[in-house]
Amino acid sequence: MKKLSLLAIIIISSIQFVSGQGLGGPGQIKDDGRFAASTKQLNQFFRRFNAEESEDGMTRYHNGDELYHNRDLRIKYVNLLFDNETANITKSLKQEFIDYVTAENYPQYLNFHREDWFAEVSSVFTFKGKRTNVTLFMEIQQEGLGFEWVIKKVAFDGFKPYFDKKEGKEKPFLHPLSHELGFMNLRKALQENDTPESYTSDDYKPDYLTLFLYEIKSGNMKFETVNGVKFHFFQIGNWYFEVSQFNRPGFNTGWLISNLAKVVNEEEKEAILNYIYDQK
Known part of the structure; x- marks a missing residue:
């Protein structure tokens, strides 16, 4: 619980408002909303994150094409795949993430068929x-x-109420000599007690x-x-990000990154997963 609370504080403390950044100049994508607004499918999010699709979504890039996985193009695209209206991600954290996924020596890509x-x-x-x-x-x-x-x-x-396992002195238990009684005290434990989960091992988790x-x-x-869908990603090195769909007026709509956090070790990853799965 302490580890989870600490991680939650880390994630929340990294949240600040990010305003939209225009990208201009010859050959560059202008953040006038046309690109972000057209990310209407999650598959498009994958393709644009990887620079496998043109700005207008009409042309697919394949291995061997000049712009396929083009680094400069990816930098511009990933910049536009963030929720800039409600997601509170610091500019520095966003830039660090973009620099990481578009690194010249070891770029990171998303893969629909890969785990995580x-x-x-x-x-x-x-x-x-x-x-x-x-x-x-x-x-x-x-x-x-x-x-x-x-x-x-x-x-x-x-x-949840059926698995509220008590701890310490309040937890019922089977006497360590129960085997000498042929475990006949199981009748009292399981039929006359409303918390049979008390007699499970310390590592028991309800399925x-x-x-x-x-x-x-x-x-x-x-x-x-179905009321709503969101996606959680751990595919990018020591990072976690959430992708949500935004249907709202304006240009910054569609499937966008709505949360971002660094994950420095497996312990923090497990804490985030437990938080997502509501296993507190």
């Missing part, structure tokens, strides 16, 4: 007759000669996805609709 990115789908289900919010975390995985989206994790507040699928198969949970 996933979708967060905010959805609505009816659970035992009541409408409720459920978050699905989905990943791309290979299937045969192609790929498919699969559900990796589920976050649902309705399951909400299995519960979710069980409730669907039992007819207790039914899908209604």
Whole structure:
């Protein structure tokens, strides 16, 4: 919890308002909104981040083309793939990220079919007759000669009260000599106690996805609709960024980077993932 709180403070403290920066001059992209506004699909975000598509989206660049993965073009494109109206990312952090992904000696690209990115789908289900919010975390995985989206994790507040495991002196336990009784005291522990999770190991974590699928198969949970989608990326070295869709007046719309943070080690990455998955 302390590690998570510290990381949350680090991320929040790095947030400041970023204003749009115009890019002019011969052969340069002018940030008049036409480029950012046309990023209507996530696949376009990938292509533009990598400089695999023209500004107007009409021409695809392939390996061997003059502008394919062109460094100067990427610098201009990535600049325009940020939410400049509501995302609070410092100019220095943004520039450091751009410099990193477009480094001349070791540029970093996004790959749709590679791991270390996933979708967060905010959805609505009816659970035992009541409408409720459920978050699905989905990943791309290979299937045969192609790929498919699969559900990796589920976050649902309705399951949490059933796994509120007590700690310390308040936690019920099975006596270390229970084996001498043939573990007959399991009857009292599991049938006369309303917290059977107390008798699980310290590293036990409830599998909400299995519960979710069980409730669907039992007819207790039914899908209604999707309220929103965002994407989380860990593909770029020691960085994390979030991509969200913005439908609003003006030019700075479409799929844009809405959050950005440096991730210096696996411990910080795990803390961010736990925060995203709502496993506090």
